[in-house]
Amino acid sequence: MAESIKDKVAVIGVGCTNFGELWDKSVSDMIVDATYEALGDAGVELKDIDAAWIGHWCETSGMTGLGLSGTLGLQYKPVTRIENACATGSDCLRNASYAIACGVYDMVLVVGAEKLKDMGIAGLPNQVPLGTPNLITAISAPGLFAMMATSYFHRYGLSPQEGKRMLSHIPVKSHHNGAMNPKAHFRREVTLEQVMNSPIIAWPLGIFDCCGTSDGAAAAILVRASEAKKFRPDPVYIKALQICANPADGARRNDFDFTHIEACYRAGLAAYKEAGIKNPRQEVSMAEVHDCFSINEAIVMEDLQFSPRGKVKDDLESGFFNLDGGLPVQASGGLKCFGHPVAATGLRMLYEMCQQLQGKAGPRQVKNPKLGLTENMGGHPADNVVSCVIVGL
Amino acid sequence: MAESIKDKVAVIGVGCTNFGELWDKSVSDMIVDATYEALGDAGVELKDIDAAWIGHWCETSGMTGLGLSGTLGLQYKPVTRIENACATGSDCLRNASYAIACGVYDMVLVVGAEKLKDMGIAGLPNQVPLGTPNLITAISAPGLFAMMATSYFHRYGLSPQEGKRMLSHIPVKSHHNGAMNPKAHFRREVTLEQVMNSPIIAWPLGIFDCCGTSDGAAAAILVRASEAKKFRPDPVYIKALQICANPADGARRNDFDFTHIEACYRAGLAAYKEAGIKNPRQEVSMAEVHDCFSINEAIVMEDLQFSPRGKVKDDLESGFFNLDGGLPVQASGGLKCFGHPVAATGLRMLYEMCQQLQGKAGPRQVKNPKLGLTENMGGHPADNVVSCVIVGL
Numbered sequence: 001m002a003e004s005i006k007d008k009v010a011v012i013g014v015g016c017t018n019f020g021e022l023w024d025k026s027v028s029d030m031i032v033d034a035t036y037e038a039l040g041d042a043g044v045e046l047k048d049i050d051a052a053w054i055g056h057w058c059e060t061s062g063m064t065g066l067g068l069s070g071t072l073g074l075q076y077k078p079v080t081r082i083e084n085a086c087a088t089g090s091d092c093l094r095n096a097s098y099a100i101a102c103g104v105y106d107m108v109l110v111v112g113a114e115k116l117k118d119m120g121i122a123g124l125p126n127q128v129p130l131g132t133p134n135l136i137t138a139i140s141a142p143g144l145f146a147m148m149a150t151s152y153f154h155r156y157g158l159s160p161q162e163g164k165r166m167l168s169h170i171p172v173k174s175h176h177n178g179a180m181n182p183k184a185h186f187r188r189e190v191t192l193e194q195v196m197n198s199p200i201i202a203w204p205l206g207i208f209d210c211c212g213t214s215d216g217a218a219a220a221i222l223v224r225a226s227e228a229k230k231f232r233p234d235p236v237y238i239k240a241l242q243i244c245a246n247p248a249d250g251a252r253r254n255d256f257d258f259t260h261i262e263a264c265y266r267a268g269l270a271a272y273k274e275a276g277i278k279n280p281r282q283e284v285s286m287a288e289v290h291d292c293f294s295i296n297e298a299i300v301m302e303d304l305q306f307s308p309r310g311k312v313k314d315d316l317e318s319g320f321f322n323l324d325g326g327l328p329v330q331a332s333g334g335l336k337c338f339g340h341p342v343a344a345t346g347l348r349m350l351y352e353m354c355q356q357l358q359g360k361a362g363p364r365q366v367k368n369p370k371l372g373l374t375e376n377m378g379g380h381p382a383d384n385v386v387s388c389v390i391v392g393l
Numbered sequence: 394m395a396e397s398i399k400d401k402v403a404v405i406g407v408g409c410t411n412f413g414e415l416w417d418k419s420v421s422d423m424i425v426d427a428t429y430e431a432l433g434d435a436g437v438e439l440k441d442i443d444a445a446w447i448g449h450w451c452e453t454s455g456m457t458g459l460g461l462s463g464t465l466g467l468q469y470k471p472v473t474r475i476e477n478a479c480a481t482g483s484d485c486l487r488n489a490s491y492a493i494a495c496g497v498y499d500m501v502l503v504v505g506a507e508k509l510k511d512m513g514i515a516g517l518p519n520q521v522p523l524g525t526p527n528l529i530t531a532i533s534a535p536g537l538f539a540m541m542a543t544s545y546f547h548r549y550g551l552s553p554q555e556g557k558r559m560l561s562h563i564p565v566k567s568h569h570n571g572a573m574n575p576k577a578h579f580r581r582e583v584t585l586e587q588v589m590n591s592p593i594i595a596w597p598l599g600i601f602d603c604c605g606t607s608d609g610a611a612a613a614i615l616v617r618a619s620e621a622k623k624f625r626p627d628p629v630y631i632k633a634l635q636i637c638a639n640p641a642d643g644a645r646r647n648d649f650d651f652t653h654i655e656a657c658y659r660a661g662l663a664a665y666k667e668a669g670i671k672n673p674r675q676e677v678s679m680a681e682v683h684d685c686f687s688i689n690e691a692i693v694m695e696d697l698q699f700s701p702r703g704k705v706k707d708d709l710e711s712g713f714f715n716l717d718g719g720l721p722v723q724a725s726g727g728l729k730c731f732g733h734p735v736a737a738t739g740l741r742m743l744y745e746m747c748q749q750l751q752g753k754a755g756p757r758q759v760k761n762p763k764l765g766l767t768e769n770m771g772g773h774p775a776d777n778v779v780s781c782v783i784v785g786l
Contacts, residue, residue, distance in 0.1 A: 002443065002497055003496035005497055050395065065484070066772055066777070066778050067640075069638040069778070077637070078637065078638065080477055080484050080487070080488065081475070081477055082473060082475060083457065084457065084458045084474055091473050095488050095491070098491040098492045101491075103495075106395050244470075244471065245462040245469065245472045383463070385459050
């Protein structure tokens, strides 16, 4: 029978660049910055690294496993590139974790990096063309997620005004948190009125419902859990690491459900089982989730069983997911404030979890978190791969 | 201390499409063909697969982890895409092997697939533009490997005629073997005179020194070694699996050595240590290596310690690497006869090893092989990543 990697792998160091319009940085520059912060955080040197995994999505910049090797001078070390759409960062963590768990390396580096601003997709927020050959190919990312929003409003009987207001709580919360995060791209609070009246990208999603287009990189250093305390008193242990894919077939069925993401629900379920969590709403201390669009954060709250189906509105309105709420979500500011440099995102979420669990998050510090969950999604509502990682001290 | 995965992972099924100009097959078609042959070979069903890894290099065809999931209908299963240049296939095997070795899955699928004929790089053999930003960027692949050949001739005092003749033995041997392989792209014997007088691509490399441009896919199914005999009496065990990268810095040094590939030497050394091999020339029964160009096969013979430095000529002329020689190399026909659909190659080599070790290679069967080595190289002489895998019954 298959075994869990729970408590077999530990994160001993993390690094993260400032995210933003980094016109003066190449992908290599960002990799170096994130890696050296992680090495410093772990108190180790580059020569201690046995192997490395690079997460990178954008093909045009040409960053490969070998490119990572050249960038860092990892001469004669094993290097690999992982790509799994917008879930690339967390899948990079997953593959490297297996290598640590099976014992072939003592210490490995994972880096996710992406430059979106140089790619010519800087026009509209997250307006990346989707290449999957299915019925909804011609629809942009905001258009697809807007369909989730209108489907959700319809299914749960929300008027357009009620639905729009519900969603608007999400960016207000994220910008409140992100304004306190020195590494975030967008660091300004916004009001409910500003969000509700912002220019529409694809109704009901306005500009504040869409994450930005940013450059950034994040890195982590992994060792076997049994070795971790040799490096620091407060390593962060991987309690669960699950990934689930729901390919495009779903979009072709007349009964396809645009009001939940089955792969997210299943990845969450598997992660809770692996971590031994029975009541996620009670037991998960905080979460960083894939809020590429506000509706996705709302629906993910239900898929991850933080809110009952159709009831996320109540939790959003009561502030349950706020920094001082029962289950803070996007304490970092989320994709909303960091943008979504594709392969960096999953590891940027892990970075925030380590800061929070180690009590280093400054003014946005969550009170005494025990278990943090990251949810990283690749694809779109009808064709996706979702990774859930649960970490704790 | 790091542990070996020796004898922890077994291959219970392999599949391989015919390689060639598969104008009527999409990448998805080829994936399906290779996967179902592997499932049939293992005597298992798709539903038994817990997770899958897709190796794919060419970005334009858009095959992702999610694409593999959709292609095969692997609904709600974990999927990942690996890319590591021309070593993508073997690195895919490596990452999946770690997942099996650490116990998180009971049975996984690895597939490598590539369509080169549709990509517009079908003009000259293996004339793929190389994107690495180093001093030799503007040189084509044949041009780079031609530099190895002239450097090798110079270093070991071979006249142009002697060198050209030495190299020409390699395609003669490969075509002899490939002519007996129903899955090969090019299935015709060639004579030494034909090879020596063939049109020059980049001197001394003629058209017969260059592998072709082909489409193809190969797949394998992995389980933990302890479970393998439940599926078949003759599973193939992974005895060593090593990867080493030598990034482009080398090309910038005045003392860069174009007469050997350090990453290949080191990957081989590590693999021999892992497999417990003291004398590779004696103990390795057969090898499938990365003969993208004939000179690469010649030099790899020395890097893998099959021939002493500067002495591969003697072994080529004496037929040591022939099908009936002391150490048959490219029993399948190699990249020379299969072409090099990038991500398929490493797994296509594994396919041949399984056929040979299980005594199913028909007229090209090597006599009683015990240990087979595959060497899969990404990059070019001065900037590369090399994987060495050793398998045995």
